[in-house]
Amino acid sequence: MTGPFKKMTGNAYARQALLPGGFRDVLAPAADYEYSAVRQLLKVFGHYGYDRVSPPLVEYEDSLLTGPGSTHANQMFRLMDTDTQKVMAVRADMTVQMSRLAATRLQNAPRPLRLAYAGNVLRVKGSQLRPARQFMQVGFELIGSDALEAELEVIKIAVEALESVGIRDLSIDLTVAPFIRELLTAFDLEGDDLAQTVSALSAKDAHGFDALPDKAATIFSALISAAGSAREALSVIEGLTLPKKTGTLIKRVRSLVDAIEESMPSVAVTFDPSETHGFEYKTGIGFAIFARGSNTELGRGGRYHVDHPDIDAEEATGFSVYMDTLMSALPAPKSGKKLFIPVATPAEMVKRLHSDGWRTIQGLTETADASKEARRLLCSHIYLNGSIQPLD
Template sequence: MPTWLLPENIADVLPSEARKIEELRRLMLDTFRTYGYELVMPPLLEYVDSLLAGAGQDTDLRTFKLVDSMSGRLLGLRADMTTQVARIDAHLLNRDTVTRLCYAGSVLHTQPSGLHATREPLQIGAEIYGHAGLEADAEIQELALASLALAGFEQPRLDLSHVGVLRAILAEDAAAKRDEQLLYTLLRSKDVPGLIDATADYNEQTRAALLALPNLYGDIDVLARAKDVLPALPGIARALAELAALAGSALGRAQIAIDLADLRGYQYESGAMFALYVPGLPNAVARGGRYDHVGEAFGRARPATGFSLDLRELARLLPTAERKHSIRAPWGNAPELREKIAELRKAGEVVIQSMPGHDNVQDEFECDRVLVLEQGNWILKNLG
C-alpha cells in the first residue's frame, strides 16, 4: 500500500479549499460573538463514559474507541461536540444565569454520515443554556440561518419537527412505550408497512396517530392537518404551538417545511428540532434542537438548545476563492528592502520574496506587482 494513501472518506484539504473553510470559520465565530457567545475548546479525546453521557446510540456507533495506555480506561475520539460543551456548562462553568457558548473543531466518525461525506467533519456550533422558553430556540434558529447567509445561502429550506409529538402519543399506551426504539427507527425511515405490523396490538388511538405521522410532512399547513388527525393531548398541542411559533419567526428568511416523522436526534433531544438544507447537497447542512436532559449526566440538568454544521461540507458548495493580489519581491537582507517589505505587510499586503533560482508557483496568490530598486529607492511597479 502506498505510504501516501489515506483511509476511506478521509482527505487532505488543499490551499484554496482550506482558505474558504478558514474564512467561513472566522466569519461565523465573529458573528456568534456579536450575539454574546463565548468560545470554548473541548479536547479531542475523552473517557468514553464522559464523552457519550447523555448521547444517543447513533453517537456511540459513530465514535472511535481506544484504550488509554496510562490509565487502562476506554477513551473515545469525539464524534460530536455537543455533549462536551454541555459538560463544560454543567460541571466547569456552573453558572446560574443564561450561558451562551460556541465552538469549532474537528470531529471523527467511524462511518460517513451521508453520500460523499467526510469522516472528519469540521464542526462549528452554538448553544444556549439556562433558559427553557421558546426565545432560546428562536435565537438558535436565527443564528443558524445567519450562519448560512454568511456563506451566501439566503433562502435555505428549514425543516421543523418536535419530539414531543411522538412522546405524547407513546405515553398513552404502555405497549407502544415499550417499543419506543423500534417505532423511532420505523418512523425515521417512514417504513409504513413496518409500522402497520408493529402497531397491530396497540390501542386504536395510538395506532392511528402513529400511522398518521409519516404522512404529516409538507409546508406550514401540515400543522393544521396534524391538529385534525392527531389525538387532542396536551403534549401534542404544546409541540404544535411551538412549531408554529418557530416557523413564524423564520418566515421570509427560509422556505418552511414540517416533518413530524423526522426524528433524527430523537434519543437525546427534548423539544423542537430543525434541519437546514441548501441546493447542491442531499444531506442537511445544519441541525439543531433542544436537549434539556444532557447536562443531567454531569450532575446538573439545564435547559439547553443549540445547533451545529460541518464547515468542510458547506465550503464544498462555494465557488473557488479568488486568488489574492500580491507583491513579488527579490530575496535580500538589505535594511531598506526589509523595511519596505515590513511596511507593506503591516498595511495588509501579501509580499512574497522569490527564492534564488526559483519561480513562484502558488494556487492562492497572483503577483500583479513587483518591488524594484530604482535610484536607491524600493518602489512598486505593476506587472502586465
Template sequence: MTIAPGLLPEGLRDRLPPQAEAASRLMHRVIVAIGRHGYERVMPPLAEFEESLVGRLKSSRAQDLLRIVDPASQRMLALRPDMTAQVGRIAVTRMGHSPRPLRLAYGGQVIKLRATQLRPERELAQVGAELIGSESVAAVSEILRVALDALRAAGVKDISVDLTLPDLVETLAKGPLPIAPDRVAEVRALLDAKDAGGLVTARATEYLPFLTAAGPIDGALERLRALDETLALDSRLTAVEAIAATIEDDIALTLDPTERHGFEYQTWIGFSLFGRGPRGELLSGEIGRGGSYTIVHPDGHEEAAVGFSLYLDPLVDIGLGVEPARRVFLPLGHDAATAAALRGEGWTTIAALSENDEADRCTHILTEGQPRPL
C-alpha cells in the same frame, strides 16, 4: 503489509491550498457571527474518557465513537464525534455555577467511527452554539436566528429549515394512541423510515396519517391540528407556530413531525438546515442541525438546553471561503520596508530566494516600489 506513501485511512483527507485557507476563513467568520449574539467560545480537547462523552446528554448512546486506550491512565478514551456533549460537560462542571442561561460557542474537528453514503468523510469541521438553561420558545427562536446569521456569514443562500418533533411517538403513545413501551422504538423507526407498509404489519395504522402531515409549515400545522383531537400535541404545535412566526420570510420553513434519524437525544423540537451556494449550487444533504435536549449533571439532576451544529466541509467543497489571491512577487534586493507595508495593506508577499526564482502563482510583481500586474 506496506502502506503506499500518501495513503490515508478511509474517510480522511488532506486539505490543500486554497481550500485549507477557505476552511479557516469560514470557521472564523461563523464563530464571529455567533459571538455577536453573546456566545462565548470554549475549546474542549479532541479526546476524552469514553464515559464522559457518552453519559452527559440524556438519551445519548455509545455509538460512532473511535476508541483508543490511554497509555497514561490505562482507561478507554474516545475521539469526539460531536462537540455538543463536551460543551454540556463544561457547562455543568467547570461552568456549573455560571448564571443561566449560559451561551457557549465552539469550533473544531470531529471524527466519526464510520462514514455514511451521505457523508463519506469521517473527519469534519464542526462549529456551533449551545444555550444552556432553557428550552423555551424564546430560546429555540434565538438559536435559530443565530444559526441563520452564521450561515449567511458563511455565504450560504436560499436557506431552508426543516422542523421536526422528536418525541412525537412517545407523547402519543402515552395518551391518545397508546403503544406498549417495548414497541415504541419500532413504531418510531417505521415512521422515521416513512414505511407505511411496516406500520400496517406492526398494527400501528393509527400512526399512518402522520406520514402525510409533512410539508410547508402552515399546511403541516393545519393537518397535525386536525389529527390532534385530544390536544395531546397542542402545546408543541402552538410553540412551533410561535417559533415559525420569528423566522424571516425569505427562509423556507417546513415541518416533518416523524423525522427522527439524527435526533436521538433531542427532546421536544429539532431542526435541520439546508441551503445553496452563491451561484445556486444545491448543497448535498443537510449542512447543520439542532434542537432541544437535556444535560445530566454529575449529581443526577437534569438541565434543559438548545443548540445547533454546522458542518463546514460541504461549504468549502463548493468554493465558499475562497478569496481572490493578491500575491506579489518580491525580487532579490527588494526593499523590506515596502514589503512590510504591502503586507499591512493585505497583500501576500512571496520573496525570491535566488535569481532563478520565478513568480509562480503570483498575481503581481514588485517593480519600482509598486506591485504591477503580471
C-alpha cells in the same frame, strides 16, 4: 485544487491514496478558505455573546458517553491511557463536551449560559452520506432556558451565521421526535406493533400502520403525508383528534413558526412531524437548515437536556455545522493574488506592501529574469522598478 497544487503525477496520486480512507489533506487555497468560514461563524456567535470554549480532543470514554454522547458510542476511537490504564476516547461530537462543561466546571456560571466551539471530531467509520472520518464541527449552545425565545435566538443566529459565509435562500425544517414518542405511549404500542410503527415512520410508509387500531393509523398516516410547508402541516395536525396529553409540542411549533416568519420572512419553514432522527437525544423541537432546493443538510440543532449529577436537568438549545458539508455548498475558493518581489527589496517596503494587503513572495537569490521567475512561482503580480505590475 487550483493554483500551485494542480499538477500531480500518477505517482503522487498513488501516494496520496496512502492516507487512510475518510482522512484527507486540505491544501491551498481550500484550507484557508475553510478556516475563514469557521472564523466568520464564530464571529457571529460571538456577537450574540457566545463565548468560545475549547475542550480537549481526548477524554475518558465515560465522560464522552454521558447524555448526548451515547449517540456516538460506536463511532469513537478508543485509546489506552498508559498512566491510569483507563480507556480514553477521541471525541466524535462536541455537543457532549458542552454538556459536560455546563454540568461541571461551568455549573455555577450564570444562566442562560452561551457557549461556542469549533474543533475537529473523529469517527471510526464514515457513513455512506458522510464518508469523512475527520471533520470540523462548529456550533453554539444556549443552556439553561426553557423559553421559546431560546429556540428563536438559536435559529436566528444560525441563519445569520450561515448567510454571513455566503449561503443563500435558507430553509428550516422542524421536527418533533418527542411528540411521536408521546403518541407511541398514548396508543400503548409495544413489541412488534411498536417496532413496526417506528420502522414505518422512519421509512415514511403509510401502509406500515395497517395493523394498528384505526385512530392510531389515521394519525400516523396523516403525520407522514403532512410533511412540507410548516403552515400547511400545522393545519393538518391541528385538524386531527390527538390523544390526551399529547400535542403540547405542536402548539410550541405553531408559536415558533409564527415567530420565525415574523422575524425572518425570507427563510422558508418546513415541518416534518413524523421525522424522529432515530429519537437521538432531542427533548423538544429539532431543526435542520438547508439551502433551498438542495437536499444537503447544512447544520442541525434543537432542544435537549443537560443532565447534572446533583441538580435537575436543565433545558438547552444548540446548533452545529459540519464544515466539510458547508464548504461543499459554497463556491470553490480562488487562489489569491501573490506579488513577486526581488531579493533586494527593502524590509520597509515589504511591510508597506503587506499593510496594503499584498501577499509577497520574495526571491531568495538574484535572478536574471525576474518576470520569468515570478511566473514560475505562480505569482499574479511583480514589483519591479518601484511599481506593481500584473503578470498575464
